[in-house]
Amino acid sequence: MSDFRQSQNEAHPNKTNILLTGIILLLILFVTIQIWFLFGALNNALQENLNFAITTAVGSLAFAFASFWLLRYLPEPIKNSKKK
Amino acid sequence: MSKDNREEIPQWKQDFPIQQKEATHVSRREFAKFLTLLSGALAVGNTAIVVKSLAFPEKPLVGEHPICLESEVAEGESFQFEIQGSKTIPYLLINLGEGEWRAFEQKCTHLSCAVKYRHDIGQIECPCHKGYFNPRTGNVIQGPPPRPLPQLEVVIREGQVFVKAQNT
Numbered sequence: 001m002s003d004f005r006q007s008q009n010e011a012h013p014n015k016t017n018i019l020l021t022g023i024i025l026l027l028i029l030f031v032t033i034q035i036w037f038l039f040g041a042l043n044n045a046l047q048e049n050l051n052f053a054i055t056t057a058v059g060s061l062a063f064a065f066a067s068f069w070l071l072r073y074l075p076e077p078i079k080n081s082k083k084k
Numbered sequence: 085m086s087k088d089n090r091e092e093i094p095q096w097k098q099d100f101p102i103q104q105k106e107a108t109h110v111s112r113r114e115f116a117k118f119l120t121l122l123s124g125a126l127a128v129g130n131t132a133i134v135v136k137s138l139a140f141p142e143k144p145l146v147g148e149h150p151i152c153l154e155s156e157v158a159e160g161e162s163f164q165f166e167i168q169g170s171k172t173i174p175y176l177l178i179n180l181g182e183g184e185w186r187a188f189e190q191k192c193t194h195l196s197c198a199v200k201y202r203h204d205i206g207q208i209e210c211p212c213h214k215g216y217f218n219p220r221t222g223n224v225i226q227g228p229p230p231r232p233l234p235q236l237e238v239v240i241r242e243g244q245v246f247v248k249a250q251n252t
Contacts, residue, residue, distance in 0.1 A: 020112045027119035034126040041133050043230060050137050057130040064127035067120040074116055 016075045023070050030063040143169060145236070145249040151177055151187075154243045160203035164190065167247075175236060176201060176208070177245065178219055185238035187247045188222050194229040208233065 009015070037056035101107050110118075149167055157163045159181040166174050174190040178201045188208065192199050197212035201219060208217040215227030222233035236247040 020116065024112060024116050024119065027116055027123065031119055031123050031126065034123060034130070038126055038130050038133075041130055050134070053130075053134045053137055057127075057134045060127040060130035064123045067123035071117065071120055074113055077111075077113070 016077075019073065019075045023074060026070060027067055030067050034060045034063050145169065148239060148246040148248045151245045151247055154240055154245055157245070162201040174198070175247070177238065177247070178208075180219060183240075184220070185240065185245065186219060186222075187236040187238050188217070188233040189235075192229055193224075193231040193233060194227070199233065 037060050041053045041056040145167065151165050152163055157177060157179045159179050161179055163177040163179075164174060165177060166172050176188050176190045176199065178186045178188070180186060188199070190198050192210040192212065192215055194210065194213060194215055197210050199208050199210045199215075199217065201207075202209050206219065207225060208219050208222075209215070210217075210227065210229065213228050215229040216225040217223065217229070217233050218225055222235045224230075224232060235250055237250045239246040239248060
């Protein structure tokens with residue numbers, strides 16, 4: 001018996017693919033910006049520029065929370081329901 | 085994406101597959117989770133910098149430190165010394181001639197290579213990436229260093245060279 005989920009998957013076979021690719025691209029973007037922040041903070045901390053370190057730390061934490069939040073939208077693998 | 089036999093295997097067992105191909109396979113879901121962990125680790129690292137700066141601030145140099153005799157460093161020569169503090173920092177004492185003395189941290193502000201004074205060109209040189217500093221001010225003349233060299237004040241008293249923190 002088919003259900004809503006199965007119908008959706010059959011009607012939009014690329015959906016999982018696009019979602020996963022989008023999430024991974026967003027995560028790569030977040031991580032890239034965080035590396036940039038970290039590099040800047042390391043360089044500026046040497047010059048005792050604490051404000052810059054605090055700003056980048058807050059930004060980096062925000063990106064980390066956003067990354068964890070994005071995992072909510074990670075699609076489940078499509079189960080092979082024909083088997084049973 | 086998922087194999088038929090994968091669904092029969094409990095989740096905890098999927099981390100210990102029998103086939104080598106399954107062990108080396110990284111699914112896109114796993115890759116996304118790895119990126120998220122990396123993101124968390126970077127945030128922790130960035131926060132650690134702030135915590136370190138707040139909890140363990142670098143202590144400024146206190147008092148005068150005797151380095152050497154004035155006669156030991158000829159004109160145009162430099163003398164390397166270290167000062168023990170919260171950490172040991174190498175410094176470079178330079179006799180520029182005509183009573184002008186300077187002391188700079190010997191670590192290049194680019195990647196911490198040891199800098200040296202070159203009297204023939206009248207500049208402090210970092211040999212690693214060809215960074216050049218002004219031997220009077222410590223300012224960057226050329227090359228990749230982002231900041232001037234940290235400087236100490238030099239005091240000459242009775243033929244003895246002392247250094248102390250700069251009053252700026």
